Amino acid sequence: MKRLGGKAIQLGTVLVLSSFIVFAIGALLPGDPTITILGENATVQQREQLRETLGLNDPLPLRYLRWAGEALGGDLGTSLRTQEPVAAILAERVPVTLQLTFLSIVLAIFAGIPLGVIAARWRGGAVDLGIGILGLSSLAVPYFWLGILLILFFSIRLGWIPPSGHVPFFEDPLQNLRLMILPVLTVGTAMAALVMRQTRTAMLEALSQDYVRTARAKGQSETLTVLRHALRNALNPIVTVVGLQFGTLMGGAVVTETIFSIPGLGRLVVDGIFNRDLAVVQGAILTIVLCVVAINLLTDLLYAWLDPRVKL
Numbered sequence: 012m013k014r015l016g017g018k019a020i021q022l023g024t025v026l027v028l029s030s031f032i033v034f035a036i037g038a039l040l041p042g043d044p045t046i047t048i049l050g051e052n053a054t055v056q057q058r059e060q061l062r063e064t065l066g067l068n069d070p071l072p073l074r075y076l077r078w079a080g081e082a083l084g085g086d087l088g089t090s091l092r093t094q095e096p097v098a099a100i101l102a103e104r105v106p107v108t109l110q111l112t113f114l115s116i117v118l119a120i121f122a123g124i125p126l127g128v129i130a131a132r133w134r135g136g137a138v139d140l141g142i143g144i145l146g147l148s149s150l151a152v153p154y155f156w157l158g159i160l161l162i163l164f165f166s167i168r169l170g171w172i173p174p175s176g177h178v179p180f181f182e183d184p185l186q187n188l189r190l191m192i193l194p195v196l197t198v199g200t201a202m203a204a205l206v207m208r209q210t211r212t213a214m215l216e217a218l219s220q221d222y223v224r225t226a227r228a229k230g231q232s233e234t235l236t237v238l239r240h241a242l243r244n245a246l247n248p249i250v251t252v253v254g255l256q257f258g259t260l261m262g263g264a265v266v267t268e269t270i271f272s273i274p275g276l277g278r279l280v281v282d283g284i285f286n287r288d289l290a291v292v293q294g295a296i297l298t299i300v301l302c303v304v305a306i307n308l309l310t311d312l313l314y315a316w317l318d319p320r321v322k323l
Contacts, residue, residue: 127210
């Protein structure tokens with residue numbers, strides 16, 4: 012528990028520093044948010060009066076403390092463009108991005124781990140070479156290029172899947188999952204390649220350990236030896252990769268959600284930047300940081316469950 016408490020304090024510090032950086036970058040961006048509210052025809056006096064009302068003339072540390080205090084109470088401000096509470100906007104967008112991220116992780120795990128085990132089991136053979144080439148190809152293709160290729164092939168040429176759009180899961184689950192196929196493939200393919208490479212490396216190390224030789228010497232089947240002994244002990248580094256890649260997936264959602272017109276956090280950030288809606292941008296990025304911090308803490312907890320030698 013002592014280690015868990017120390018980790019929680021460390022991640023809390025990261026969250027505070029990240030929130031300050033997010034707020035400072037948003038506050039120091041060029042442009043005047045009062046123009047977004049009043050329009051370009053507003054007089055200098057009207058803009059200055061609004062800046063005073065919004066507290067934009069206060070020192071940056073004071074503005075941050077005020078914003079952080081309100082954020083702790085669940086008030087992330089109001090959208091300058093729609094005049095809606097930012098918290099309400101995020102409540103609609105966060106589940107969409109989390110679904111995309113979760114499905115991408117599921118794809119990466121169920122594709123990457125078996126391929127990594129197979130590549131390690133038949134190391135140096137044609138299967139290992141083919142899986143390695145496939146993994147390198149997946150890592151080399153950027154998100155936006157892969158998304159466009161998938162749309163051209165599956166949507167335009169074959170006509171199997173709509174090229175873009177989104178339907179809430181509880182409104183039409185089948186259509187929701189159908190529209191998620193291409194975005195999940197776009198985001199999850201590169202992560203599956205990383206999981207595959209890490210699984211192969213961890214499995215090669217595990218297969219060379221004495222307990223694996225002992226299991227083989229006892230006459231245990233090769234499949235049972237690989238899955239029960241080697242894979243179980245190779246899972247910790249794989250969990251590390253998945254946990255660290257969660258932030259990358261959230262970042263990849265910015266591009267993917269824009270390509271496929273998915274109303275998630277990524278597209279919200281892009282729209283907020285173009286509209287100079289700083290409250291929305293700050294709230295969305297802070298939410299992404301909070302999710303990444305929470306996943307890192309969950310990853311530490313999974314260590315102890317997978318390997319009892321890791322003490323909480």
